[in-house]
Amino acid sequence: xxxxxxxxxxxxxxxxxxxxxxxxxxxxxxxxxxxxxxxxxxxxxxxxxxxxxxxxxxxxxxxxxxxxxxxxxxxxxxxxxxxxxxxxxxxxxxxxxxxxxxxxxxxxxxxxxxxxxxxxxxxxxxxxxxxxxxxxxxxxxxxxxxxxxxxxxxxxxxxxxxxxxxxxxxxxxxxxxxxxxxxxxxxxxxxxxxxxxxxxxxxxxxxxxxxxxxxxxxxxxxxxxxxxxxxxxxxxxxxxxxxxxxxxxxxxxxxxxxxxxxxxxxxxxxxxxxxxxxxxxxxxxxxxxxxxxxxxxxxxxxxxxxxxxxxxxxxxxxxxxxxxxxxxxxxxxxxxxx
Numbered sequence: 001x002x003x004x005x006x007x008x009x010x011x012x013x014x015x016x017x018x019x020x021x022x023x024x025x026x027x028x029x030x031x032x033x034x035x036x037x038x039x040x041x042x043x044x045x046x047x048x049x050x051x052x053x054x055x056x057x058x059x060x061x062x063x064x065x066x067x068x069x070x071x072x073x074x075x076x077x078x079x080x081x082x083x084x085x086x087x088x089x090x091x092x093x094x095x096x097x098x099x100x101x102x103x104x105x106x107x108x109x110x111x112x113x114x115x116x117x118x119x120x121x122x123x124x125x126x127x128x129x130x131x132x133x134x135x136x137x138x139x140x141x142x143x144x145x146x147x148x149x150x151x152x153x154x155x156x157x158x159x160x161x162x163x164x165x166x167x168x169x170x171x172x173x174x175x176x177x178x179x180x181x182x183x184x185x186x187x188x189x190x191x192x193x194x195x196x197x198x199x200x201x202x203x204x205x206x207x208x209x210x211x212x213x214x215x216x217x218x219x220x221x222x223x224x225x226x227x228x229x230x231x232x233x234x235x236x237x238x239x240x241x242x243x244x245x246x247x248x249x250x251x252x253x254x255x256x257x258x259x260x261x262x263x264x265x266x267x268x269x270x271x272x273x274x275x276x277x278x279x280x281x282x283x284x285x286x287x288x289x290x291x292x293x294x295x296x297x298x299x300x301x302x303x304x305x306x307x308x309x310x311x312x313x314x315x316x317x318x319x320x321x322x323x324x325x326x327x328x329x330x331x332x333x334x335x336x337x338x
Contacts, residue, residue, distance in 0.1 A: 007187040015156035015188065016046045016177070019163035020083065022195050024054050027081060030167055033059040033068055034085030034122075043087045044123060044182050069095035069120075073102045076118035081167060086122035089176060090134050103172040104147030119166045123179035124152070125219060125271050126320050132308035135316075137272035139218070142174045143249040143281075149201050150249040152176040154222040155186035158246055161199030168198065176248075178220045204252035206259070210241030213330060214259040216282050217269040218245040221321060225269050228326035238334055248278060253285050260291040265333055267300045269321055274303040297336035302329050 010018075024030050031054075032047055038060040041048035051058040061068040065086065072082035086092045092099060099120060106114045127135040143150045149171055153159040159177070166173035191197060207222060208229055215225045222244045229240035241259055245251065260266045266286060268279035279301035286292060286299060305319040 007189050008193065009185045010156045010188045011183055011185050012153070012156050012159045012177070013044065013046055013182040015159040016163055017048060017050070019160045019167075020047065021050060021053070023164060023167045024050065024057060026195070027167075029079060030081045030083065031057040031059065031075075032083045032085065033061050033072060035061055035063055035087055037085050042085065044179070046182070047085070065091050065094035066098065069098040070102070072118060073098050073106075073116060076103070076116045076172075077106060077114050081117045081119075083119040083121060083167060086120070088127070088134055088179070089122045089124040089138050090136065092120060092122065092138075099148075099172070099174075100145050104145050106147075107171070108147060115170050116172050117170045118172045119163075119175060120172070121163075121166075121175035121177065123182075124176035125178045125180070126304065126309065126316070127179045129311065129313065129316070131311045135309040137219075137270075137304070139176055139248055140272050140277050140281075142176070143278065144276075145249075147172065148249060149173040149247075150176065151201060151247050152178075152219040153246065154207075154219055154244045155184075157186065157188050157192045158199065158205075158244070160188065160192055161197050162246065165198040165200060169201070173201075176219065181220050181223075184223075199246065201247045202250040202252055204246055204255040205244045206241060206255065207244045208240065208242040210239045210263060212238035212263055212265065213240045213334060214243065214256075214263045214266040215240055215269060215326070215330070216243045216245060216256060216266065216279075218248060218278065219271065221269040221271055224321060224323050225326060227323045228330060231323070231327050232330055237331060240330065245278070251281065251285065253289070256282060256285055257289045257291040260286055261294045264294050264296040265299070266295070267302065267329060267333055269326055270301065270303045271321060272303060274301065274306050277301070277303055279303055297333055300329050300333050302326055
């Protein structure tokens, strides 16, 4: 009898590195550029070792996001597949004109003649001790733009599959990683270790099956939601279903609607600002579908506070969703009636 295949443990950082490595080896049109991606191995060491393996295809750039993003978009429109790394997605704002007005709209404005297969990736979300200009979730901004695909991996398998999908896709893709999770280890299945493993955009994953309440989350918030779900189970309060969105544009509406119909209650956990965030979009999906008729209580959202990120650590923690916040809102939601 053949031995059973076992999952391997891999950090999110290593999952991203392995995906980049395999795609650079597979396709000679793929190249990586950004600040410190080469000799320094990347600000978060995601490109570690790639400069030596692929000389000339891992390019250190000057400190000018507008400049190197524009060059990368031009390269993509001429048959290359650039992977643009930003030290933080906050710095992508320096190049937002290229990302939105060139990359995202080029295919449409050229009547389909121009393609732009490019990846914009970097750390997104709340960081630690870096202040308001470096610590925020920009997912709603990117997810609102027609022409962009946007994903936010939660675990190592997500990171591998979605990075590979992003590089192979003919459209511009924004990959939102989370600075505080690069070093986290997760199980990676044998299937996900395949060089051709990809996670298609628009497909969420149910990380935890449940019957009493649906929590929809993405990125680091999925982990917080799973911890909250376990607390609610241990206390005998509820059996919670947790959906890992993974893809933020397009969103997997079918999985959300199917889950809400099963549990009759739904809440979102979102580390972005509360106004016009992904949680609001999920609310619209539920309201505009026949899942609305299945609700036993109004849905609720958990997000960060509507303020720029404070620098002081205690205030920083106070502004961001915590496991206790999710548990509290879940209990309130479970006690309500429509």
